[in-house]
Amino acid sequence: MIDEKRQWDLLKKIGFTRIGGSKEERQAAEILKQTVEAAGNEAVIEEFEVDWQKVKVALLKTANKEYAVTGYYQCANTDENGLTAPFYYLSTDNEVGLKNCEGKIVLVNDYLRFKTYEKLVEAKAVGFITFSGELRDSREDTDLENRELRQQLREKGNLPGVHMTVHDAMQLVLENPEEITINIQQETFKVNSQNVIAEIKGKVHPNETIIFTAHYDSVQYSAGVYDNGAGSVILMELHHYFLENKPARTVRFVWCGSEERGLLGSKAYVKDHEDILENIVLNINVDVAGPVLGTDSAVVTGPKCLVNYIDYLAKEVGFEIKTKQDIYSSDNMPFVDKKIPAVSFARFGGLGQAYIHDRHDQLFFMDSKNLYRTAQFVKVFAERVINSYVFPVPREMPENMVKKIDEYLNKKPQEKQ
Ligand SMILES: [Zn+2]
Structure with a gap:
């Protein structure tokens, strides 16, 4: 049985900020491990290294003013006195704007995408600035986030960068200074993040494994109950269920760490368990669930017949869910990259109905009944395929995927492999 109250209680218990690699993330991992053990199963914590840093200086100033900024984690340090260069606001990363970037510190819109960063490096920018928040919110309601320059980007060339609020970005563009100075001084080193793993052996086909994943880390300022405490506790209920109802095939539960930092936990898992990948017949991933207003969704990264299977099942049991074949940006990706079919379940809140990656990811827009309903449908689906006579999902990855x-x-x- 899926226990609605037990599920909700665990969600409240892990509903604190759990940044990948932090001691709070470790604490959440211990709670998950203890919960598995209290149910009478073994749980293993597998560690992997992630980047970490101590920022000593992060500064941006013009001739008139100093702006509040955070330094990009892991970016290059400037020299001690900072880097002074002309300022340029790049509104879009096409040829016209990029022609103006050489030797400048460049402000860009939106999230710093790989392609944009690559172009900035090629255009010989010497530093970069990003911003986040919403102008309609007051400054007090806008957190100044820390951003990380991920390894994939650093490999293109490591530039010093800072992050500011949208309010300050607008001020800076209005000020339009000829030159600005940024100063970043940080120490970088490694710390451990971790996956939590529990397994229940199949009684008929122990060599065929269905792997459940959900990330349990969150981002700065976010309690991460919707993203993805919700998926983590759904996985725990499924664990309890299959412990009581022994499955025909082996089920393994992986609560992934550091997903928000670039799927680091699931990537580490796939890398460290290369030898058992051939036994994995399906990955069932859960990432975000529980909003009162929202839509349940199943995204299949795998053969089209699995989309139909879920669609028919939903009709049979009377569960409203949108199904489609697509990729899903979560811990399923390292598995599908190894040609293991995956389905990701989620209940999305629409625009204005739910929040991720900020201080508003809180219980106020969620309901235990919805979390229960999603868990219940995932259970019905999982139980069917796990206990089927012949495994119904072909282990193949279509070309379009x-x-x-x-x-x-x-x-x-x-x-390409
Ligand atoms: Zn997530």
Whole structure:
């Protein structure tokens, strides 16, 4: 039985900020491990290294003013006195704007995408600035986030960068200074993040494994109950269920760490368990669930017949869910990259109905009944396939999906496996 109250209680218990690699993330991992053990099963914590840093200086100033900024984690340090260079606001990363970037510190819109960063490096920018928040919110309601320059970007060339609020970005563009100075001083080193793993052996086909994943880390300022405490506790209920109702095939539960930092936990899992990947017949991933207003969704990164299977099942049991074949940006990706079919379940809140990655990811827009309903449907689906006479999902990855997966993981065609 899925226990609605037990599920909700665990969600409240892990509803604190759990940044990948932090001691709070470790604490959440221990709670998950203890919960598995209290149910009478073994749980293992598997560690992997992630980047960490101590920021000593992060500064941006013009001739008139100093702006509040955070330094990009892991970016290059400037020299001690900072880097002074002309300022340029790049509104879009096409040729016209890029022609103006050489030797400048460049402000860009939106999230710093891989492609944009690559172009900035090629255009010989010497530093960069990003911003976040909403102008309609007051400054007090706008957190100044820390952002990380991920390794994939650093490999293109490591530039010093800072992050500011949208309010300050507008001020800076209005000020339009000729020159600005940024100063970043940080120490970088490694710390451990971790996955939590529990297994229940199959009684008929122990060599065929269904792997459940959900990330349990969150981002700065976010309690991460919707994203993805929700998926983590759904996985725990499924664990309890299959412990009481022994499955025909082996089920393994992986609560992934550091997903928000670039799927680091699931990538580490796939890398460290290369030898058992051939036994994995399906990955069931859950990422975001529980909003009162929202839509349940199943995204299949795998054969089209699995989309139909879920669609028919939903009709049979009377569960409203949108199904489609696509990629899903979560811990399923390292598995599908190894040609293991995956389905990601989620209940999305629409615009204005739910929040992720900020201080508003809180219980106020969620309901235990919705979390229960999603868990219940995932259970019905999982139980069917796990206990089926012949496993109904072919272990294959259609060409249209392979293409999308490669694009998502930024593989060049010549690197394709
Ligand atoms: Zn998530």
